[in-house]
Amino acid sequence: PKPIRSAYLISKANFVACHQFVFLQRFDVLKPLVEGGTFLLNSPYPPEEVWDHLPRRVQEQLIEKKARFFVIDGYKVAKETGMGQRINTIMQTCFFAISGILPREEAIAKIKEAIRKTYGKRGEAIVQKNFAAVDAALDHLHEVKLPERATSTIEIPPTVSPKAPEFVQKVVAPIIRGEGDSLPVSAFPPDGTFPTGTAAWEKRNIALEVPVWDEQLCIQCGKCVLVCPHAVIRSKVYDPALLKDAPPTFKHAPAKWKEFKDKVYTLQVAVEDCTGCAVCVEVCPVKDKKDPSRKALNMAPQIPLRETERANWEFFLSIPDNDRTQLNPALVKDSQLLQPLFEFSGACAGCGETPYVKLLTQLFGDRLIIGNATGCSSIYGGNLPTTPYTVDREGRGPAWNNSLFEDAAEFAFGLRLAVDQHTQFARDLLKKLAGKIGEALVDALLNADQSTEAGIQQQRERVKLLKQRLQELDDPVARRLLDVADYLVKKSVWAIGGDGWAYDIGYGGLDHVLSTNRNINLLVLDTEVYSNTGGQMSKATPLGAVAKFAAAGKPTGKKDLGMMAMQYGHVYVGRVAMGYNDAHTIKTFLEAEAHEGPSIIIAYCHCIAHGYDLRYGFEQQKAAVESGHFALYRYNPNLIQLGKNPFQLDSKPPKLPFEKYAYNETRFTMLTRFDPERAKKLLEQAQHNIRMRFRLYQHIAAMSLEDQEQKEEAKVEEEKHA
Ligand code: SF4
Ligand code: SF4
Numbered sequence: 001p002k003p004i005r006s007a008y009l010i011s012k013a014n015f016v017a018c019h020q021f022v023f024l025q026r027f028d029v030l031k032p033l034v035e036g037g038t039f040l041l042n043s044p045y046p047p048e049e050v051w052d053h054l055p056r057r058v059q060e061q062l063i064e065k066k067a068r069f070f071v072i073d074g075y076k077v078a079k080e081t082g083m084g085q086r087i088n089t090i091m092q093t094c095f096f097a098i099s100g101i102l103p104r105e106e107a108i109a110k111i112k113e114a115i116r117k118t119y120g121k122r123g124e125a126i127v128q129k130n131f132a133a134v135d136a137a138l139d140h141l142h143e144v145k146l147p148e149r150a151t152s153t154i155e156i157p158p159t160v161s162p163k164a165p166e167f168v169q170k171v172v173a174p175i176i177r178g179e180g181d182s183l184p185v186s187a188f189p190p191d192g193t194f195p196t197g198t199a200a201w202e203k204r205n206i207a208l209e210v211p212v213w214d215e216q217l218c219i220q221c222g223k224c225v226l227v228c229p230h231a232v233i234r235s236k237v238y239d240p241a242l243l244k245d246a247p248p249t250f251k252h253a254p255a256k257w258k259e260f261k262d263k264v265y266t267l268q269v270a271v272e273d274c275t276g277c278a279v280c281v282e283v284c285p286v287k288d289k290k291d292p293s294r295k296a297l298n299m300a301p302q303i304p305l306r307e308t309e310r311a312n313w314e315f316f317l318s319i320p321d322n323d324r325t326q327l328n329p330a331l332v333k334d335s336q337l338l339q340p341l342f343e344f345s346g347a348c349a350g351c352g353e354t355p356y357v358k359l360l361t362q363l364f365g366d367r368l369i370i371g372n373a374t375g376c377s378s379i380y381g382g383n384l385p386t387t388p389y390t391v392d393r394e395g396r397g398p399a400w401n402n403s404l405f406e407d408a409a410e411f412a413f414g415l416r417l418a419v420d421q422h423t424q425f426a427r428d429l430l431k432k433l434a435g436k437i438g439e440a441l442v443d444a445l446l447n448a449d450q451s452t453e454a455g456i457q458q459q460r461e462r463v464k465l466l467k468q469r470l471q472e473l474d475d476p477v478a479r480r481l482l483d484v485a486d487y488l489v490k491k492s493v494w495a496i497g498g499d500g501w502a503y504d505i506g507y508g509g510l511d512h513v514l515s516t517n518r519n520i521n522l523l524v525l526d527t528e529v530y531s532n533t534g535g536q537m538s539k540a541t542p543l544g545a546v547a548k549f550a551a552a553g554k555p556t557g558k559k560d561l562g563m564m565a566m567q568y569g570h571v572y573v574g575r576v577a578m579g580y581n582d583a584h585t586i587k588t589f590l591e592a593e594a595h596e597g598p599s600i601i602i603a604y605c606h607c608i609a610h611g612y613d614l615r616y617g618f619e620q621q622k623a624a625v626e627s628g629h630f631a632l633y634r635y636n637p638n639l640i641q642l643g644k645n646p647f648q649l650d651s652k653p654p655k656l657p658f659e660k661y662a663y664n665e666t667r668f669t670m671l672t673r674f675d676p677e678r679a680k681k682l683l684e685q686a687q688h689n690i691r692m693r694f695r696l697y698q699h700i701a702a703m704s705l706e707d708q709e710q711k712e713e714a715k716v717e718e719e720k721h722a
């Protein structure tokens with residue numbers, strides 16, 4: 001046989017494997033299976049029970065096609081062999097064991113050979129775990145004898161809820177089902193714009209386990225809501241009278257806010273959108289004193305909870321969102337009552353980037369205008385078929401755009417210029433029409449203080465009134481002002497991208513934008529590697545880490561992008577790590593946005609490319625800061641006018657050896673296995689660099705702003721007159 005070197009869309013398959021049981025309800029998995037073909041299913045149900053859990057259509061297809069049917073509980077095997085939730089080796093072993101492509105023994109030997117080749121660098125323990133998974137897979141693989149008739153009453157549900165908008169039913173749903181090729185070109189919007197908020201209609205049901213809230217233990221701190229990478233766990237404070245229509249299992253507790261004394265609080269999980277990453281459980285600070293293994297959030301199997309929690313989530317959505325003007329966004333618990341306008345993205349389970357993006361939408365809501373660099377944040381931000389950016393109850397949401405990898409800063413800068421131009425145009429027209437609109441309203445619109453949520457809300461009301469008055473005028477200038485009136489409400493323009501964009505490929509443009517005095521914000525999601533393209537080294541990659549193009553460990557240190565930006569003097573700079581100090585992250589976001597000039601935030605993000613279980617991502621963020629590897633600081637030029645040092649060092653001196661942080665991650669430990677001597681040398685060098693850099697930060701933070709020369713001259717003058 002000759003090797004196949006091309007990719008084909010397979011329409012007739014002798015072998016079909018389904019690695020997620022839930023896919024049976026979402027896709028026509030068995031359509032391509034030929035008569036007499038083999039079907040392998042990863043099933044949470046044992047072989048003697050699985051038949052009763054199959055949808056009727058699947059049973060009928062298996063019987064019609066006279067298929068051979070095999071099952072394995074891949075996740076159980078993975079758990080028992082220490083593979084976590086990784087089932088690829090297990091399912092691959094089953095494929096070779098039953099497909100007959102190679103003699104069984106030969107196939108198993110080749111799989112083990114491939115495992116050693118792929119994971120050898122990651123250590124013997126990982127190789128052995130994979131070997132154990134291969135052996136256990138064979139022990140847990142069972143053939144199921146097909147009954148003569150289909151007996152199931154389970155029907156395949158529609159891809160999206162019948163309540164979904166027409167576009168979602170007609171365009172998004174077929175793409176979700178994998179039938180996008182069948183859509184005519186005319187089904188798509190001709191200008192490329194796609195409706196937002198469509199991710200909410202795709203119920204992926206991928207979590208095996210989901211968090212369950214213990215309302216008695218919870219202190220309502222909001223930390224779990226803040227860190228959830230998928231905006232799946234939400235909180236609201238509301239009037240208890242609303243509970244009269246609540247489903248029987250809907251949970252609530254008296255609100256622990258002194259401002260909301262008579263209200264109740266609910267923490268609700270959208271279990272069908274949860275990825276089961278357990279990040280929320282890990283950050284929950286509350287343990288049950290009677291049973292310290294339990295927290296205020298605990299993971300439990302999803303399937304038994306699916307129906308009741310679906311109803312609870314629906315009810316939760318019907319509760320009004322909290323009034324933004326009543327909350328103090330600088331407080332973590334208040335900020336997490338704000339509706340996220342970025343939800344259910346397809347980012348990896350436990351992703352370290354998305355909590356920052358979600359926070360941005362909570363803090364600045366529909367006023368956000370984003371120019372996104374290509375990379376992970378553009379893929380999960382606007383990938384077909386669904387869009388996670390969404391709208392509030394008024395139908396307003398962030399405007400999100402993606403241009404190229406390299407030009408996000410310039411692209412967002414262009415958006416800023418356009419916003420400024422429109423705003424100025426609106427202000428000019430306002431002045432022209434002042435006599436017709438009313439001097440008082442025009443004056444209030446032109447001089448509005450929009451530095452707080454309450455101020456912004458008042459301006460929105462004024463704009464509403466303005467629009468009413470303009471509609472009553474038969475005047476072409478009034479019609480032009482109607483088009484741009486919304487620009488009288490302050491906009492918040494951001495460029496978002498990863499370190500590949502900001503440190504490397506887009507650095508020239510980023511630097512140019514920082515050199516201007518426009519009010520633009522740049523958010524760098526720093527995973528210290530090109531995550532989306534498979535883990536290539538960037539200038540943010542730390543010394544000693546192994547990445548593509550740094551196979552022997554990166555020999556040079558991480559570029560200090562923050563310090564470089566600071567040199568301009570007028571740029572607001574912040575380095576944040578949510579896992580070390582969440583309040584600091586929020587404060588930095590608010591300060592950056594309030595700064596009337598360019599600002600840059602560099603946010604530490606854990607990532608699958610680092611090589612550890614992302615459940616512990618926020619703990620590892622803490623270690624990154626405590627080791628001094630990612631010290632936190634802010635440079636706020638506005639402090640200069642107050643006579644203060646603009647540089648603030650926000651993390652404590654390193655108390656954790658760099659090794660204790662780095663060697664939790666495979667990207668560092670890899671090197672210790674194939675070149676231990678070099679690994680040791682790089683580790684020592686990294687530790688030395690950390691000490692030196694922290695001293696530099698301490699030195700800058702301790703600097704006095706007073707001009708020594710001026711001080712001495714003043715002293716001489718004083719002495720002269722004495
Ligand atoms: S398990 Fe993960 S996705 Fe699910 S609610 Fe918790 S943090 Fe969010
Ligand atoms: S982190 Fe724990 S204590 Fe805090 S709100 Fe969530 S469940 Fe409650």
Ligand code: SF4
Binds near residue numbers: 351352353
């Ligand atoms: S590769 Fe990393 S940054 Fe990208 S979605 Fe996955 S975890 Fe997030």
